[in-house]
Amino acid sequence: xxxxxxxxxxxxxxxxxxxxxxxxxxxxxRFWIKTPWGRQEVFRQxxxxxxxxxxxxxxxxPGSSGRAERATMFPLDRLxxxxxxxxxxxPGFGASEGNAHLEIHCRSVPLLYDQCRAIPEFQDVPxxxxxxxxxxxxxxxxxxxxxxxxLILCNPPSLPELLRRYNRWWNLGLGGxxxxxxxxxxxxxxxxxxxxxxxxxxxxxxxxxxxPATLQKEIRAAYQGHLYPIEVAEAGHExxxxxxxxxxxxxxxxWLLAGGSETV
Numbered sequence: 597x598x599x600x601x602x603x604x605x606x607x608x609x610x611x612x613x614x615x616x617x618x619x620x621x622x623x624x625x626r627f628w629i630k631t632p633w634g635r636q637e638v639f640r641q642x643x644x645x646x647x648x649x650x651x652x653x654x655x656x657x658p659g660s661s662g663r664a665e666r667a668t669m670f671p672l673d674r675l676x677x678x679x680x681x682x683x684x685x686x687p688g689f690g691a692s693e694g695n696a697h698l699e700i701h702c703r704s705v706p707l708l709y710d711q712c713r714a715i716p717e718f719q720d721v722p723x724x725x726x727x728x729x730x731x732x733x734x735x736x737x738x739x740x741x742x743x744x745x746x747l748i749l750c751n752p753p754s755l756p757e758l759l760r761r762y763n764r765w766w767n768l769g770l771g772g773x774x775x776x777x778x779x780x781x782x783x784x785x786x787x788x789x790x791x792x793x794x795x796x797x798x799x800x801x802x803x804x805x806x807x808p809a810t811l812q813k814e815i816r817a818a819y820q821g822h823l824y825p826i827e828v829a830e831a832g833h834e835x836x837x838x839x840x841x842x843x844x845x846x847x848x849x850x851w852l853l854a855g856g857s858e859t860v
Contacts, residue, residue, distance in 0.1 A: 603778025613661035634693025657731030795856025
């Protein structure tokens, strides 16, 4: 429908902050995935302990302005086992081809998973997905579409409610409800949480002014999987998972890698 396409285009312009300036990606290994919208770049890091192959793979999904070239070693630097992490640049970001668009973001994420899974050393290992902000919403969506062993979420939004209730400044208070209804179902995170049973570490910044903690708690309340909730009292939306105390994050990761068999 034209209205739906227009609504998603408006939301994409308002929410996504793509950039293409060159950024040094250090020792990360760059590779590419193929999609109907062109090649998308992905960056890989490994931390090997002893011999053998990685025991798990972590896929990082960025927020609305994140760049994969800046990815840190987290969570590999909090683990005692050989592991790998890959971080994705969506279309319109870095050298990834195509335009920044929420619909394409959503449709690309399962392709990213599939092509990472096809890498020989990752064919039989558990895959965990990390997402900050918008990436957290995409991580929950991916867990409803593919076999994901666990999620690590930081300040994820449910965009239909966010646009309708909070962030209406960008359209002068007009059309927030209509645009929210036009968004892909993959971004209706509260609804997706009702059928997502993947164990998840859920980090909430209680001073978040972009994705209010009250909205994040609605996602948590709807979530069907076991949860390890972490609330950070003085943090805002800019919080990154690597900022959390090492021992606190190690405990959460150990819970997740052990199967997250009960809510904390």
